[in-house]
Amino acid sequence: MSRDSMNIGSELRRTVRGRVLVPGDEGFETARTPWNLAVEQRVLAVVEAEDADDVAAVVGYAGLSGLGVSTQPSGHGASGDTEGTILLRTGRLRGLRVRPDERLARVGAGVSWGEVLTEASGHGLLGLAGSSPAPSVVGYTLGGGVSWFGRKYGFAADSVRSLDVVTADGARARVDADSDPELFWALRGGGGDFAVVTGMEFALYPAPHLYGGRTVWPADRADEVMAAFRETTAEAPEELTVWFSLIRFPPLPHVPEPLRGLSAVVADVTYLGDPEEGRALLHRFEKIGGRVADTRGPLPVAGLGGICAEPTDPGPGMFRGELLTRFDETVAAAVLDEVAGSGTVAPLAVAQLRHLGGALARPAAGGGACGHFEEEYLLGLLGVPFTPESGAAIGERQRAVSSALVPYTSGRKPFTNLGAGEKAANAFPGDVLARLRDVKRRRDPLGVLRSNYPVLDA
Numbered sequence: 001m002s003r004d005s006m007n008i009g010s011e012l013r014r015t016v017r018g019r020v021l022v023p024g025d026e027g028f029e030t031a032r033t034p035w036n037l038a039v040e041q042r043v044l045a046v047v048e049a050e051d052a053d054d055v056a057a058v059v060g061y062a063g064l065s066g067l068g069v070s071t072q073p074s075g076h077g078a079s080g081d082t083e084g085t086i087l088l089r090t091g092r093l094r095g096l097r098v099r100p101d102e103r104l105a106r107v108g109a110g111v112s113w114g115e116v117l118t119e120a121s122g123h124g125l126l127g128l129a130g131s132s133p134a135p136s137v138v139g140y141t142l143g144g145g146v147s148w149f150g151r152k153y154g155f156a157a158d159s160v161r162s163l164d165v166v167t168a169d170g171a172r173a174r175v176d177a178d179s180d181p182e183l184f185w186a187l188r189g190g191g192g193d194f195a196v197v198t199g200m201e202f203a204l205y206p207a208p209h210l211y212g213g214r215t216v217w218p219a220d221r222a223d224e225v226m227a228a229f230r231e232t233t234a235e236a237p238e239e240l241t242v243w244f245s246l247i248r249f250p251p252l253p254h255v256p257e258p259l260r261g262l263s264a265v266v267a268d269v270t271y272l273g274d275p276e277e278g279r280a281l282l283h284r285f286e287k288i289g290g291r292v293a294d295t296r297g298p299l300p301v302a303g304l305g306g307i308c309a310e311p312t313d314p315g316p317g318m319f320r321g322e323l324l325t326r327f328d329e330t331v332a333a334a335v336l337d338e339v340a341g342s343g344t345v346a347p348l349a350v351a352q353l354r355h356l357g358g359a360l361a362r363p364a365a366g367g368g369a370c371g372h373f374e375e376e377y378l379l380g381l382l383g384v385p386f387t388p389e390s391g392a393a394i395g396e397r398q399r400a401v402s403s404a405l406v407p408y409t410s411g412r413k414p415f416t417n418l419g420a421g422e423k424a425a426n427a428f429p430g431d432v433l434a435r436l437r438d439v440k441r442r443r444d445p446l447g448v449l450r451s452n453y454p455v456l457d458a
Contacts (some may be wrong), residue, residue: 008067015057017198018092032087032096034205035076035134037090037154038040038316038385041080043070043087050092052164052172052198052314059196060170063448070450071196073110073136077143077416091136093198098123104161107203109138114305114312121301125204128156133267133305134312137377138197143416146378148212148270148304151358152238154372157209158189158364164199168444172198177366186439188368191415191424193451194437194443211278212270214307217344219263221290221338222246228284229267229353230332233377236356239272240281245352246345250384258292263344268307269296317385318391320398321417322409323375324353331408335379338404349392350382351401371432375410381415395420415453424453 011020022045028386031046046066049055062069068085071374072078073093093108096115100123105116109323114133120126128147128282130140146157153159162176163184175184186194217225230243236242244267251261271278273296279286282296287454295307305312324331339351357376364372381401383394398419402409415427447456 007046008090012045012047012058012061013278015051015061016047016054018054019048019082021046027321027400031089034072034078034308035314035321036075036078036317037314038318038391039075039078039080040079041082042410043082043085046089048089052093055088055090055198056085056166056170056172057171057194059168059448062086063168063170063446068450069196069448070292071192073139074409076135076138077452078356079418079420081450081452081454082385085450086382088196090198091169094219095199096148098125098204103204104201106199107137107205109136111137113137113140117304118302120204124206124208124341126207126210127204127303128159129304132312140416141202141409142187142197143198144191144414146356146360146416148241148352148413149205149272150248150274150282150360151241151356154359155189155368155370156202157368157370158204160188160200160368161203162201163197165185165195165197167195168446168448182439183443185368186436188413189370190368190436190455191451191453193440193449193455195450207272207301207383209274210270210299210301211275211297212273212299215285215296216259216291216293217288219246219265222265222287222340224288225265225267226332226336228288230327230329232284233355236281236355241270242353243268243352244349244351247350248338256293257387262292263381268301270307271447317383318385318394318398318419319417320380320381320419321413322401322405323373323380324377324408325375325376325410326408332403334408338401345347347390347397348381350380351383352380352457354378354380357425369428369432369436370415371429375412376415378417379405389431418453422453423457424455427453
């Protein structure tokens with residue numbers, strides 16, 4: 001451990017109530033590691049904040065010491081751009097309150113979507129969660145938040161009503177559309193570059209009925225399922241969301257026996273409405289034989305994460321996303337050919353098409369920096385790099401697929417889908433990026449706060 005690290009650790013322990021760890025301390029290696037184990041994070045120290053006062057103290061200390069602060073509840077969106085910073089963990093900020101009469105929830109920075117959905121479900125309400133219950137509400141929402149229900153209600157960031165923050169000078173504040181419209185705009189989809197968010201209040205939505213689940217076929221049915229997906233989404237009401245995936249299920253004990261080791265094609269769905277109406281909207285899929293599994297049915301809001309059954313424990317992952325400018329028969333065939341022309345998605349684990357559109361394609365009144373997507377389909381390519389060699393093969397395959405599909409992609413990425421080597425500039429139109437950079441320069445002139453993908457990174 002260097003002298004600087006020793007000094008920083010000693011000074012931070014006198015400053016905060018939470019646990020402070022520096023290189024050489026027992027537990028430091030675990031504490032600095034993000035949820036995505038494929039990302040290497042080198043930091044000067046880790047502080048596990050007990051409360052918002054600890055957060056303010058760390059930010060104030062960093063500013064006076066000429067240091068940076070990287071904030072993560074868990075590190076689902078970690079990029080590894082943490083060199084020379086204090087890693088501020090906000091996972092212990094645990095408050096959660098649902099006010100059903102107002103259809104509002106307030107959460108601390110460490111609260112996960114699974115916790116919110118469980119609490120809201122008891123009141124017949126839902127939040128704009130994504131495919132996994134594990135990410136924090138705050139981290140997901142700062143990047144915009146593309147939900148199962150975004151087609152109906154837009155980005156999660158646009159449902160935010162207020163934010164509890166610590167600004168770059170270490171001051172605590174509550175910001176909303178009236179008190180600080182500039183910062184309120186930037187934090188709703190622009191990432192964590194402008195303030196540390198310690199709490200958030202956001203809208204919930206009625207869910208008297210919810211239908212959903214996953215249907216699985218062997219991979220040789222991919223052409224039929226793709227056709228059903230394309231035709232269904234072309235006329236889908238905003239209450240219906242369908243995702244198409246090609247998946248190479250691992251031969252591991254936690255995978256159900258019928259799927260273990262299977263190369264498969266999958267349709268995942270949610271429908272905000274009567275289950276019989278939802279099933280009728282999916283009639284094209286009903287005609288495809290040979291299904292291996294079908295979990296569709298009435299769905300409790302708290303069970304939303306069970307549709308895709310994504311891992312909730314830390315693990316390695318490499319993701320690349322591409323927004324498609326159109327999705328006709330030609331594009332659908334090109335996606336299938338480039339992703340699985342050899343009959344398998346290997347070395348990838350998942351190639352997924354998400355139907356966007358609806359409210360996600362419309363500018364929201366008073367909306368945040370996330371803006372809207374004119375593109376109506378998102379292609380995601382996921383690999384699990386257990387070794388450096390497999391990581392290299394996954395990266396090469398992702399680049400090859402993206403390159404081949406350039407005629408059909410816009411080049412823009414959702415902020416929360418940015419991957420290794422990509423930058424904030426990939427996520428925003430030029431005018432939005434310029435505005436975010438202006439906010440950053442004025443709100444954090446010393447560069448104390450460093451998000452996963454800094455807006456000033458050229």
